[in-house]
Every structure is written in C-alpha cells, then in structure tokens.
Amino acid sequence: MTSSAQPLRIAVLGTHSTGKTTLLKRIEMELRGHGLTVARTGQLGKRAAAAGLPKMQHHTVRSTEWIIAQGIVDETNAAAQGAEVVLIDRAAHDAIAYFEAAMVFRAETPPRLERERLLALASTQLPKYDLLFATVLDESVPIDTSHDYDAHFRRLVNERVHRLLANDVIPHRRVTSDPDSQAHAVEVAVQRCLKEELV
Template structure:
C-alpha cells in the first residue's frame, strides 16, 4: 500500500486487549534499534483516555471513538519526523471495532451517518500503514495484570470479532498474528522494513 506523503515505514498492530500487541511491538523495536534503526512508538491511547474520563471498552461512544481516531492520527503524524520506522500500537480502525463491539454488547444501533464519517477517516488514514498485523484471540490466555483492564471476557471476544470485521469491511490488507506466531511475524516485519529502507520493492 502506498501514499504520496513522505513518511517513515509504518507498522501497526491491531486486535483486542491482552493478545500480545504491546509485547510484539516492544520486541520489534528492540531488534530494529539493535540494528541502529531509529524507531518511534505510538502507544495505545487507552490510559490517556481513562485519565480524561472518556468512556472505554463496552462504554465506547461515537465521540470517544472519534477522539481515539483523531488523537491517533495526530500522534502518528507527530512521529513521522522523528524516526526511520513508526510502530503503532492500535491503528485507527481498532477504535471502530471497539465501538461496534460496544454497541452490540449494549444492544444499541449505530447512527449510520456518523459511522460512515468514522469509517471514512479510518479508511483514508490507513493508507499510511505499510504493514498491518491483527492479533488472534486465544481465550484460554487470561487478561494481563500489568495494567488496569476490563475482565469482561464476552466483550473481549466481541472486540476481537469486530476489529477483524472492520479490517475486512474497510478492505485493509493485514497479516494474522497468532499467539504462537510472534517469531515468524517478527522475522517477516524485519525483512519487510529492511527491504523498504533499502528501497527494494515487493518486500511484503
């Protein structure tokens, strides 16, 4: 996927919570920095949203989803001038997946025009992701205990399903990242990044 905007190589990891996104990105950043590649990390915005009192997880609203998308876009653009590679923990389409999951969880219907606007923003910005992974949920693996998280297994499953459906609906090419597939995905990402930084086409 290409863009006319000059920017670094960008790798994003989507998926429901506690499926290894942050761990994978940390490993990838470590390997790249060891090779003297400058890396910028756009972190998950959940803790920032929580500090601002924005509704999260099964309480997601249209407004909080818009905040996640626009804040995420801003953070990514800020990183473009600071690194050879930008690693994104949750691409902007993730927020729509969580919003859809929250609506299903609450038994509510979306406002069609507002959803179209969110999807248009996410679709147009997502051309800036050169390589996109989507984690796969293993429900036997418990939620992490290193940060405050929702322990609602049903919502976690809904978020996994709806993040996947958003990627398909918006026609965003992506690779699956299973729990036991991090080593292979790491090698794939490094090969992809090395190829792009050296100007070699067709390295996906």
C-alpha cells in the first residue's frame, strides 16, 4: 500500500458490552504483527459525556450529532497521520441506533426532520468502510458489574442496530459472542488487509 493510498477502514457497531473494543484490539494486534500501521478510534461516549453531553438512554439529537461528527474527525485524523488501517470503534450508524433506542426508552418521538438529517450524516460514512462488523447481544454472557447498565435499554440498542442494518440493506458481518465467530471476524479482517497490501 503506498503512502498516498487511502487507508482501509474497518468499523464495528453494536450495543454496549458485546465485545466491540476487544474485537478491534485483537484485529489491531494481528495487523501490527504483520507489520501494518494501524490507528484505532474510540471512547466517543466517554468523550461526549466529558463535553457535557448526555449519553446512553439520555441521548439527544445534539449528542448524537456530536458523536457522528467527532467520529468523522477521528477517522480523518488517523488517515492524515498515515495509518494503513483505521479501526473504527463505533461506526456512524451506531450513534443513530443509540439515539433511536433512547427515544423508545423514554417513550418520545424524534423530530422527523432531525432524524432524517442525522441518518443522512451517518450514511455519508458507509462508502468509506471496507468492512463493517455488527456484534450481536448475548445476554447469557456476564458483563462488568461496575457498569450500571439498564438491561432493557441494552436490548433496545441491539434491536435498533440490526434493524437499521437490515432496513438500509447495509453490507455487514455479524459477530456473536461465540469464540469461533470472533476468531473468524479477526481472520476476515486480517486477510482483507493483507490482500490490499499486496495490490
């Protein structure tokens, strides 16, 4: 891959504590082992909260727009710094899923034009993803009890993630909590990157 080439972008989305960050860490480790330069984005929810914006079931139009926009900036910065592969922890549609789930959770109806605007913004990022992984909620897997997660909201996000992907016919690969599914996702990502490296 030449220095002037666009980096490969591998993105993941899914409800919280379904292995997104762990999956990207594994992919990153494998790619670095093959000598590739890798950048990984993330921490958008925490950074939004640090900026004074609501998160989780309290998401608003404003916080959703901030997360999508900041994610775009992070990806652009990683590419500008010469990364051959950019691993995106939370694809743009992830923010839409959290926003829609928050609206359902609070029994509110999002303003139609605002939802369409946010969805259009998120959709601009889809052509940039070379691979998109969607994690699948498995409630039998224990989660970190230090997090005060609302189980109902977590299910709502999972449902919204997969509904968005299906309704908009967005190409993606599902990743379950099964170790074989995780290992296969890592293998697919690594092979895709190595194939591009040889071109």
